[in-house]
Amino acid sequence: MDKLKNTLSVIDAVVPPGSKVVYLDIPLHLNVGDLLIYKGTEQFFKERKYQVLARRTDKTSMKWLSENRNLPKDVILLMHGGGNFGDLYGHHQRLREAVVERFPHHKIVYMPQTVHFKDQSKMLQSAQIIRQHKNLTIFCRDERSKKILEEHFCKDVRLCPDMAHALWNVFPKQSANHIQRETLWMIRKDIEETKVDGLPGMPGPEGYEDWEDICTEQDRSRTRVYLNFERVNRTLNTRLFNTPQKWSDYTDTLVNRVNSYFMAHDTVVTSRMHGHILCCLLGVKTKLLDNSYGKNSGYYASWTKDVPDCELITL
Structure with a gap:
């Protein structure tokens, strides 16, 4: 478990300690698994001393996008991780697509995800939007997801454990x-x-x-x-x-x-x-x-x- 928590440091190369960030898609629901990811992510931010300029839940993240088009170029947009990358939970995937469309010149990071699409055509549609972004990094939680993402969505895909592992020795x-x-x-x-x-x-x-x-x-x-x-x-x-x-x-x-x-x-x-x-x-x-x-x-x-x-x- 020490090793797994330490492995989260792969994120440092993309989002250095002290970075100015915006954290989007915070889960406002009672799936405690998502809440553990959320708590782990915030613990990681705390340990890295990120400057979190804004936090928005999954209910107001899309609205935030429309209100903040003139974001300073040194701010990194971070998308909550988990297991909703795909077509089972459409709202979250549409938000990922909207972020890359509305902020083409900012660094964007999808925190560790697992990928699953039931419908191949929906996967290709989503990939067509997301792969246009030139400064996107996607962290993923398993080899199968990494293969799908590299083939269709993004050139910069990196393996990483789930963010809940940041809670080791905190709980x-x-x-x-x-x-x-x-x-x-x-x-x-x-x-x-x-x-x-x-x-x-x-x-x-x-x-x-x-x-x-x-x-x-x-x-x-x-x-x-x-x-x-x-x-x-x-x-x-x-x-x-x-x-x-x-x-x-x-x-x-x-x-x-x-x-x-x-x-x-x-x-x-x-x-x-x-x-x-x-x-x-x-x-x-x-x-x-x-x-x-x-x-x-x-x-x-x-x-x-x-x-x-x-x-x-x-x-």
Whole structure:
């Protein structure tokens, strides 16, 4: 895990410490995996002493583009990383395309991503837009993504672990007195749903959880408040609410609660990549299942196969 955190330094050659940056596409939703990427990215910024001139959530990033056409040339635009590069989550891909179209003379960096397109024609359409940019670097989390990106999207593609690894030695570590339960079954229930038929010991759907189950009604209520803040900011063409700061403070509390929940289990069996990465950060035993298109097995092979108490389960 020390090595994985240190490997994030590959970003330094592209975005040197002390750089002036804008951070776009911050996740304003309750996918805790995306929040771990977000927290790791902010930790990385802090350690590198970046000058963050603006932060915008995924709900107001597009609006920011239209309002800031005269950005100083030494500012680097950074796009939040994760697993939404492709056609499963169209809003985020359209934002990536818009950034390269509206800032053709700025350095742009897509933070570590996994790539997946179901529709080849949509991939080619997106690639036609993105590859026009002459100062774009794309970091990616696995060899398969790197191959797709180099062939179609960008000449400057670099392998990098997920940004959540910046949280190593920031989060607590599990000890024996944390453990209160045997196994947490954390299985995806969304569009990347995992087939788990035949897995020994697997409970029925009522016996496993996803991020939405771990989050509370209060979390959902608070998220709606912040979404309304962003709606007002867009509608009134204002920054009346500093949503990124309020969201950052609230999600610190949320992530700490999730950490405690994970550490209360002896083992976590999960098809969530960041369920797995979180276990690595906390020192919790983890058994990783693949998602619907091989993202998890690709990540495991590239980065976490040598982390103690980690296992990839193939069905």
